[in-house]
Amino acid sequence: MAELKRSAGPMQLMLYGIGSMLGAGIYGLIGKAAGVMGGAVWISFLVAMVAALLTGISYASIASRYPKAAGAAYATQRAYGAPWLSYLVGLTVVCSGLASIATQSKVVAENLNTLFGLDFGFTLAGVPFEILLIAIGFLLLVGGVVYRGITESLWANALCTLIEAAGLLLVVVVGMRYWGQADLLEVPTGAGGSGGITAGLILQGSILTFFSFLGFEDMLNVAEEVERPERSLPIALIGAMVVASLIYIMVAITAVSVVPWQELAVAPGPLRLVIERAAPWFPAAGFTLITIAAVANTALVNYVMGSRLLYGMARQGLLPAGLATVHPTRQTPHIAIGVLLVIVVALQFAGDIQQLASATVLLLLSVFVVVNGALIVLKHREGNIAGCFNAPIFIPALGVVICLVMIVARILQGDWRGPALAGALIAGILLLYALTRNSRRGAAPSYLDA
Numbered sequence: 001m002a003e004l005k006r007s008a009g010p011m012q013l014m015l016y017g018i019g020s021m022l023g024a025g026i027y028g029l030i031g032k033a034a035g036v037m038g039g040a041v042w043i044s045f046l047v048a049m050v051a052a053l054l055t056g057i058s059y060a061s062i063a064s065r066y067p068k069a070a071g072a073a074y075a076t077q078r079a080y081g082a083p084w085l086s087y088l089v090g091l092t093v094v095c096s097g098l099a100s101i102a103t104q105s106k107v108v109a110e111n112l113n114t115l116f117g118l119d120f121g122f123t124l125a126g127v128p129f130e131i132l133l134i135a136i137g138f139l140l141l142v143g144g145v146v147y148r149g150i151t152e153s154l155w156a157n158a159l160c161t162l163i164e165a166a167g168l169l170l171v172v173v174v175g176m177r178y179w180g181q182a183d184l185l186e187v188p189t190g191a192g193g194s195g196g197i198t199a200g201l202i203l204q205g206s207i208l209t210f211f212s213f214l215g216f217e218d219m220l221n222v223a224e225e226v227e228r229p230e231r232s233l234p235i236a237l238i239g240a241m242v243v244a245s246l247i248y249i250m251v252a253i254t255a256v257s258v259v260p261w262q263e264l265a266v267a268p269g270p271l272r273l274v275i276e277r278a279a280p281w282f283p284a285a286g287f288t289l290i291t292i293a294a295v296a297n298t299a300l301v302n303y304v305m306g307s308r309l310l311y312g313m314a315r316q317g318l319l320p321a322g323l324a325t326v327h328p329t330r331q332t333p334h335i336a337i338g339v340l341l342v343i344v345v346a347l348q349f350a351g352d353i354q355q356l357a358s359a360t361v362l363l364l365l366s367v368f369v370v371v372n373g374a375l376i377v378l379k380h381r382e383g384n385i386a387g388c389f390n391a392p393i394f395i396p397a398l399g400v401v402i403c404l405v406m407i408v409a410r411i412l413q414g415d416w417r418g419p420a421l422a423g424a425l426i427a428g429i430l431l432l433y434a435l436t437r438n439s440r441r442g443a444a445p446s447y448l449d450a
Contacts, residue, residue, distance in 0.1 A: 004069070004224045004311075005150060005331035010232040010239075012154045013219065017240025019161035020215030020301045026168065026248060027271050027291055029212050030255050035265030037205040039186040040197055042252040044205030049245040051206060051406070052213035054399040055368045056241045057391045058375050060234035063220050064389035065378070067229030070312025071220035072371050077316060079374035079381075084433055089367050090313045091429045093217070096360035097306035098340070101139070102347035104299040109134035111292045115285065125349040135348050138296070143341040146303050149330055150225045153304050160297035167290035168251050171271055174279040175254035182257045207406050211361055212248060215298075216241055217368075218305040221312065234389035303340060310336035320436075359421035362410055365403045366422075372399035 008016075033041045062075045073090035077083065109131045118130035125132075145156050187197055219237050223229050251271070255264055258274045267273045275282050311333035314324035327334040375396040384390040411419050 004308075004326060004333070006225055006227050007149075007151050008154055008222065008226045008232075010236045012158060013222070013226055013232060013236035014240045014243070015158045015161045016154055016222070016301065017216055017219045017236055018165065018243055019157045019297045020218045020305075021213055021240065021244040022161065022164050022168065022247070022294065022297075026212050026251065027269075027294060029209065030252060031264050031267050031270035033205060033209050033252070034256060034261040034270070035188070036208060037201065038188050038261045039183050039256045041205065041209075041256060041261065042184060042249050043197070043202060044209045045212070045245070045248045045252050047202055047206040048209040048213060049241070049248070051210055051402045052216065053238075053241055053245075054395055054402055055372060056213075056216045056237060058372050058396040058399050059217055059220055060237040061389050061391035061395075062371065062375055063223050063233035063237065064230045065385050067223035067226065067233060068312060068315075069221050069224045069308040070310075070316060071223055072217065072367060073309070073313055073318065074316060075374045075378065076370055077318075079377040083318060084430065085370065086316065087313070087318050087433045088426065088429050089370055090309055090318060091432070092360065092363045092367055092425070094306050094309050095425060095429075096364055097218075097302035097309070098343055098347065099360050100302045101142075101299045101306070101340075101344045104295045104302075105135040105138050105142075105344065105348065106131060107295045108138050108292055108299070111288055111295070112138075114288060127348070132348055136345055138299075139341060139344055139348075142296070142300050142303050143337060145300065146307060147327075147330060147332055147334055147337050149332055150222065150304075153300065157297060157300055157304075160293045160300065163290055164294035164297060165247065167271075167287065167294065168247050170279075170282070170290075171274055172247075172250045172254050174282075175258040175274055178257040178278065179253065180257070182260070184253065184256070186261070203405075203409060207409050209248075210406060213241065213244065214361065214364060215301065217364070218301055221305045221308040224308075224312075230388050303337075306340050307333050307336040310339065359418050359425055362407065362418055362422045363425065365407050365410070368403045369400050369407070372396040372403065376400075 030041070033044055037044045059071075062071055066074055066078065068074045070090055072093060073086045076089045077086035080086075106127070112134050113130055116130075116134075118134075120129045120133075122129055146153050185197065187201060216237060219233065219240070223233060226232050255270060255274050258278045259267070259270070264270050264273070272284075272287050275287055310319060310323045311326075313319045314321055314336070323333070323336045323339065325335045326332065373396070375391070376393060379390075379393050379396075
């Protein structure tokens with residue numbers, strides 16, 4: 001049976017992780033965060049970095065100990081021995097990827113169409129036909145790259161990562177001369193019930209900016225295609241989080257230094273506004289291309305993640321065995337890649353899926369609770385493993401606490417639609433687990449003891 005090709009080194013993997021996190025979120029998130037934290041927005045990124053890094057270190061330890069595709073589901077099954085929970089964890093992450101791919105493909109199409117100027121004059125499923133056409137073409141291109149091989153996928157990711165990182169560094173370079181012109185401790189009047197920085201305000205801001213770090217978990221799913229994964233994965237994962245954090249903090253300081261946070265909070269394109277103020281000579285089309293690269297990278301990374309997760313879950317016996325098939329020459333999970341392509345193309349006709357994306361973010365925090373807990377169980381049961389990255393047990397314990405706090409705070413924000421949809425999604429996944437029980441009887445044997 002063909003296996004996945006181990007060809008990714010630590011630097012490629014680090015770029016993959018940086019691209020997973022930078023994505024498109026920071027380009028719009030900085031304005032929302034400034035509305036909450038004012039000039040002190042950098043503090044929320046700093047606190048969110050610490051919170052995310054706790055779970056990131058847990059994931060690095062799991063990746064080093066058990067370098068397998070569908071690593072979160074694998075660790076869950078190994079720790080708890082509950083197939084339904086492993087199934088839930090795996091498909092929850094897949095759903096987050098599907099929502100991201102479908103959303104980002106439309107964003108790419110809309111940005112590209114600002115350059116092409118197409119207008120066919122009619123819609124399908126409420127979406128302009130030209131947007132659907134470009135989005136589906138983009139999905140076919142991404143699917144082709146992912147099918148071609150992990151090396152090609154990582155090179156495409158590296159190119160997009162360098163472009164989007166260059167866009168953020170451009171913001172810093174042209175705006176650095178404004179540093180010192182803004183009060184970096186100023187917050188909105190009356191925020192948190194006072195006029196100053198409070199623990200509640202920092203929590204609110206860090207919950208918002210925490211989501212800019214999501215994506216580090218994707219690195220776990222390419223573990224079977226990494227050279228020396230027990231060493232390379234921890235270095236790349238933690239390194240990617242540190243690099244992304246430094247970029248975020250520098251961008252935050254620059255943004256509120258160039259543009260008053262009050263304007264930044266209401267700007268439809270906050271970083272575009274920063275560039276217009278600090279570098280009016282920079283062409284608008286250039287920043288559009290940078291945005292396209294950032295959004296496309298998010299879709300690419302999630303496509304790779306989703307296909308490897310389906311492959312890994314099939315190898316564990318949680319999904320039909322056909323999804324574990326590897327192409328004999330390309331050495332990629334081509335059946336899983338094709339299944340994802342069909343689903344995300346279908347989602348183009350589903351209208352607005354932003355609520356699904358919002359709900360899956362809440363579910364990802366729940367996955368982090370389960371996976372951090374799994375590492376605690378496994379460390380108690382198996383101890384440290386020689387030659388692997390062994391995180392001290394207080395790291396996953398703190399990760400559980402932080403993620404639970406964020407889940408509760410998210411639910412208490414008052415919008416019931418996200419939690420309700422998250423609950424419905426959990427029920428749907430568990431129902432699917434029950435309905436497909438017979439089909440899994442012929443699934444590939446579990447490789448938990450491999």
